[in-house]
Amino acid sequence: MCNFGDAGHGFSSRDHLPWSSHKTLRQAIAQHFQREKKLQPDNPRIRRLFTARHLVCIGGLKVRWTNNLMDHLRLSDDDRAVFIFHNADFLGYQSCLADQIFPADLINETLRTLTLLFPQNDRKTRRWLSKQISKHSLDPSILRCGNAWAQDRRFENFYFWHDRLVILKQNFDDASPRKLSQWWGDRRNSVQWYTFWVAILVFVATGVLQVYLSWRAMQQEGGEDG
Known part of the structure; x- marks a missing residue:
């Protein structure tokens, strides 16, 4: 389970164990x-x-x-x-x-x-x-x-x-x-995690609210025109 020797003239990303003849x-x-x-x-x-x-x-x-x-x-x-x-x-x-x-x-x-x-x-x-x-x-x-x-x-x-x-x-x-x-999945910093996802939630909620208000405004304009 240990690589011995080296890659010679080649290249290997693996580490190896030098084992000379004068050592056990x-x-x-x-x-x-x-x-x-x-x-x-x-x-x-x-x-x-x-x-x-x-x-x-x-x-x-x-x-x-x-x-x-x-x-x-x-x-x-x-x-x-x-x-x-x-x-x-x-x-x-x-x-x-x-x-x-x-x-x-x-x-x-x-x-x-x-x-x-x-x-x-x-x-x-x-x-x-x-x-x-x-x-x-x-x-x-x-x-x-x-x-x-x-x-x-x-x-x-x-x-x-x-x-x-x-x-x-x-x-x-x-x-x-x-x-x-x-x-x-990143819970390394719980404060940062909650801050990030609260910001995402606020951003999404704001976007949904803007779409809803725009739709309501168009509905009201359409009703007045009728």
Whole structure:
């Protein structure tokens, strides 16, 4: 579940794991997956709106499903797409091994990122994800990753994927809805959401009233002429 080597003279959007002859596979993996926190999030808490469905429907991102763990949560295509590792069954199997080849806690932390993006108790997310599974032949175990509780929604509890989560969350926060359907689903700022839709309602009501008054005026003119 990790790409090795490079593309040579070609080009690949996928990340790869350098593995030289003087290192063991375990050493190469440990060197790549570091427990580092370089970026500081604007807010220490990750809100419930931060799901894969909302990344697409509100943030306008495309999801690129991947079997390469190296690419998980990485943005691509000029920050218009995000890679998501979908093999939850593989992660579950690895988490049960006493002697993992991956760094300690990496597998469990990866599973926790999936619970953020695909909360099991969110019906809309489950319907959306079920369609994605059928369309892209994804691992169906991703439907059963569980739910993220309050303590799971803090950046401080992530180490290996911390910086990519911060970047992805910032990209989501900075995205502006472009369609009415996106505006309707965007509840990131409740005050802004209500203000927008009240303005739309007032605009529509004003337009309907103007049409009605114009019609009444024409009716009255027609009655006087008769």
